Amino acid sequence: MRFDKPAGRNPADRGTVLGQPLPRIDGPLKTTGTAPYAYERHDVASGQLVGYPVGAAIAKGRIRSMDTRAAKAAPGVVAVITTLDMDRLPKARMNVAYLFGGRDIQHYHQAIAVVVADTFERARAAAALIRTDYDEDKSTSFDLAEQRRAHQDDEVEPMAKVGDFHRAFAEAPVQLDQTYTTPGQSHAQMEPHASIAEWKDGALTLWSANQMIEWSKQALAKAFDLPAEKVRLDSPYIGGGFGAKLFLRADAVLAAVAARETGRPVKVALPRPLIANNATHRGLTIQRIRIGTDRDGRITAIGHDNTTNTLPGGDGENGAAPTRHFYAGANRLLVHRPLEMHLPESNAMRAPGETAGLMALEVAMDEMAEKLNMDPVAFRVLNDTQVDPDNPERPFSERHFVECLERGAERFGWNERNRKPGARREGQWLIGHGVAGAYRGAPVQASGARVRLKPDGTVRVDTDMTDIGTGSYTIIAQTAAEMLGVPLDAVDVGLGDSDAPASAGSGGQWGAASSTAGVYAACVALRNTIAERLDADPEDLSFADGQVRHGDRRTPLTEVGGGEELVAEDKIEFGDFRSKEYLLATFGAHFVEVGVHAATGEIRVRRMLAVCDAGRILNPVTARSQVIGAMTMGVGAALMEELAVDTRYGFFANHDLAGYEVPVHADIPEQEVIFLEGEDPYSTPLKAKGVGELGICGVSAAVANAVHNATGVRVRDYPVTLDKLLDGLPEVV
Amino acid sequence: MRAFTYERAETPQQAAMAAASTDHARFIAGGTNLLDLMKIEVETPAHLVDVNGLGLDTIENTDDGGLRVGALVRNTDLAADPRVRRDYGVLSRALVAGASGQLRNKATTGGNLLQRTRCPYFYDTNMPCNKRRPGTGCAALEGFSRQLAIIGGSEHCIATHPSDMAVAMRLLDAEVETVLPNGNTRAIPIADFHRLPGDTPQIDSALIPGEFITAVTLPRPLGGKHFYHKVRDRASYAFALVSVAAVIQPDGGGRVALGGVAPKPWRREDADAALPRGAKAVMARLLDGAEPTHENRFKVNLAERTLAAVLAEAKE
Ligand SMILES: Cc1cc2nc3c(=O)[nH]c(=O)nc-3n(C[C@H](O)[C@H](O)[C@H](O)COP(=O)(O)OP(=O)(O)OC[C@H]3O[C@@H](n4cnc5c(N)ncnc54)[C@H](O)[C@@H]3O)c2cc1C
């Protein structure tokens, strides 16, 4: 099915199951510990061995030699495979770092060996016996600020240039020119990267934790020089991804290499310390933002210059991305400078670009409002735009940012806040309020599904879509139930298996909108098959209560197949109109109240509200979960998350969950989420967009702005930790 | 984790003898610190002496009005004991400020005292670290040292001792009772129990090889108001940037000890004496000679401000 024009009325609009606040259908499996995660799939292949990875001890250089004798002789060891045993494995387009093979070291904890043994403990013990000798390359810098100074005069093609920014900024009566930094952040997902691999008759099966089945199937085929049909990937349950599992990672490659070498299935998980340095992270950024306005607060010039770290060939974290479309302003200059550095691979993490970008931009907006002596809500409202500022010919399909701000302000009691920073105190606590806007695109990807109507009237949906804890199982089941008029529990959903039709996968917050559209397409195809059987025009059929209605005729679904299963498969493909003629995005506003201890600077978030504009909400329960989880992550980014760069050794020093702090329950107060009622017919047949990434966009800036309101201290270097506040807090006696 | 042999001790003295007679032996109590370190081969004992069967898990009144806390009393139980809550509030609060509920259920009094530093380089066996491998250097001195010591360190090591419980015990002038491999016993004042690194940062405490902690005694209650203010980046489940343990008497006198700033719980009796003159006066003595790194310089100010907050609360 091609989606070539805005959606009209269709059967999914009924909203009897879709749009209802239903709990996750996979909930019982999760809460009883019976959802099988990759590392625990003991039943899928017999005779499994365990592989334990070894990470490089240097950030850049070459391996001179490796001594594996002791490891090979250790008890229980079946094989020791080192990176010197093979050439560099080819990498797929989406990967930046090479995953295995060859002598060259690109980053700390790059995989250099896998030790395979009969038990985990023996593999781990033997892995510690490998001795590696390096030629370390000490010539590179691991300090982003230093690199930025060295490259500040480089000519870079701007990512967007409209009007004459420099002139308009120089002429603006009110100006802001500030630089903000965001640190590297780790996905720190609960389930480590993990895979089990098995080779049979030249074909490779991988049971893995992976967000993007089709991409990674192709990547495996490339790495091992196989035709894609010789690769199967299965990933039904994933314990968190946030982008960490978008691409093939070392766990998968090492498992496959080890299984090939030993002729037995092998499983490999990345130990926690390797997750920070072997896998990917959100890149560090240094962002210079310049905003010029007229005296009334209308933006006339906006410039965003973003610098980030990347291994050769990557793009890092593009903080300038959200500034491109968020606010009005006739003169614009956006620049993105990924600098090659040999820190570990920076790559996509939840709302890549927008997260770090809005951490900076939305503080800059707060600072600008302060300069203008304007309410920060009013300043944002004034600079709303209903058209793409890059190309005023192109309108937003649906944009209710102003409504988000206004509804939120009213609900939160924004007008009762104290306007003068540092002036409200309750006992030892300084109280502050902050607001920030949220912007995230609404991309989609082609997505396929297969739907079967069984003779017993139940429905089975298969697609290689993944559920990374987001609720995909549930919204897909809701879509099929709605389209075929069956109760939710009559739908059985199979996900994550590459034998099923390729889907959009879970990334870029496109998963929910795209995969449900794909299931919609397959259900339309099945409805057509049923119409054919009934000798009816599909337009005349309606599906409800397990029956097909055609005029006065009612046929139970158990009968339409005449005892046989009816199967239909289709995929949704999106036409250009969606991106060329219209600009599609999601919007939000975040309101936060914090308390800051007047003596110690300890920061406690006391209240949070998000108002989201994201098209039709397919399930308010799962959508709310996504948003509150993202708000929690935003609090982490605001107040504590920082991969500490050791600029001498070129690695992240706090590489475990004791050192890399993410919020705990005690950090998160009551969170309220409001979804604006709405549909975006330009987005998908279901008129839906994503929310999973929108939720994190802007949150951190709302927290930082609230801290400023509480204390009068403006912190421009995240995370906003108490040491950065102390000098500006009231004197103590 | 390296292979090791394992035995269960029958008596404290036998535990001490067993540990002393084997090279590279360790006692294992709750295991919450030791096992983590063994998994990444920071600790590589060849022999484990399991002391969980020894009893030593009761809290008894002492003749002079104090308490004797068995070495295997779990942190949860110690914090919840009604006598501790009533008379040694600072200890109870310090305990519940540490780790998480699950960990405190396993963690023991003896093990808590002997938990090792949380310096990030100590945990990464690729990095130089004099505490882990003497003579290799200290990666933290010029590195990521935000969490580390501002006082009491040396050019060889600036690790902090991470225990909250020990800070309260130092404040209370507890004594650590031990049995030696030869069967003798001794009582070590808590002030002398943890060592400063000097040029042997690998040695954390005054215990000799095989020496086994049987109990910690608390002298009779001090009265006064008890405080434990632990400052960290998140609200729970994190080690202290700075913690202040204090007992403040109605006349403004009292005691103060700091956690998160030094290789041991940090207290100076001459600083206590300055309490009636306020936080600045106390810190002028308590942190006299501090040598912070550029990353942890803020702790000097933070310690003073945290004590000021405690003193303000004491007045309420
Ligand atoms: C994630 C995490 C967070 C934590 N957060 C905090 C925190 O915020 N604050 C805090 O204070 N602590 C914290 N801890 C540390 C925790 O308090 C310690 O791990 C615990 O107290 C150790 O006690 P244990 O009985 O498990 O010791 P074990 O691990 O069994 O032993 C530790 C050491 O003590 C020795 N030992 C044990 N008992 C005796 C004895 N009777 N005589 C002689 N030697 C003995 C052992 O040989 C070993 O060397 C945290 C730990 C973790 C894992």
Ligand code: SF4
């Ligand atoms: S501070 Fe101590 S523990 Fe940390 S690296 Fe230096 S020597 Fe090792």
